[in-house]
Amino acid sequence: MKSRKTHKIIGLILVLPMLGWTLTGLIFFIKPGYSEAYEQLSLKTYPLENSLLVSAPDWQEAKLINTILGHHLLVKTKGKVEHLDPVSLLPKKFPTQLQYEALLEDAFLNHKERYGKIIKINGDHALTSTGVEIKLNWDRLTLNQKGNDTRLINLLYKIHYLQWTPFNGFNQLVGILGLFLLFTLTLFGVRIYITSRK
Structure with a gap:
């Protein structure tokens, strides 16, 4: 009788x-809207207008890219990526607000439905009329996008993995407690089954 009562309390x-685990697990299995939520937004590139021979003895890798803002030289040295001006070989300055806007609008050309128009730019962050946040990594010349759908899926991941608070230590404790209760529930279930068979 005590086993049944404990089993019922743990179950509740x-x-x-x-x-939460079942519903979020179902969503992760079906993955609705994942392709747009985690889409890799790329900068639009153009054919190189001129051939340019540049090198340095300590470069491990070099990549020349042409965008709406002109030519960019990305070099890798000792595992670190640098964004250089291909002529002066000095670090290429971060774009002005107008240049950043032009760079993004060029990247949005085939994705207008998702990104809409740029309504705000603050440093390397931009916000669009559709609520998508974009961050420019100038050193690597890459874009990172995050919309409402991305934020919702990230929230579902937190629910699924019992990350219910901003405190990692407490979340781990809740997770361990959850697993312990699940294991205990199973043990009591087996015990009740064996007892009822007798």
């Missing part, structure tokens, strides 16, 4: 976590 405690 685990109702919400199990419900």
Whole structure:
């Protein structure tokens, strides 16, 4: 009788976590809207207008790219990527707000439905009319996008993995406790089954 009561209490405690885990697990299996939420937004590049021979003895890798803002030289030295001006070989200055806007609008050409128009630029961050946040990594010349759908899926991941608070230590404790309760629930279930068979 005591086993049944304990089994019932643990079962009630685990109702919400199990419900959250099941629903989010189903979403992760089907993956609706994942392609857009985690789309890799790329800068639009153009054919190189001129051949340019540049090298340095300590470069491990060099890549010349042509965008709407002109030529960019990306070099890798000792595992670190640098963004240089291909003529002066000095670090290429971060674009002005107008240049950054032109760079993004060029990247949006085939994705207008998702990105809409740029409504705000703050440093390397930009916000679009569709609520998508974009961050420019100038050293690597890459874009990172995050929309409402991305934020929702990230929230579902947190629910699924019991990351319910901003405190990692507490979340781990909750996760371990959840696993312990699930294991205990299983043990009591087996015990009740064996007892009822007798």
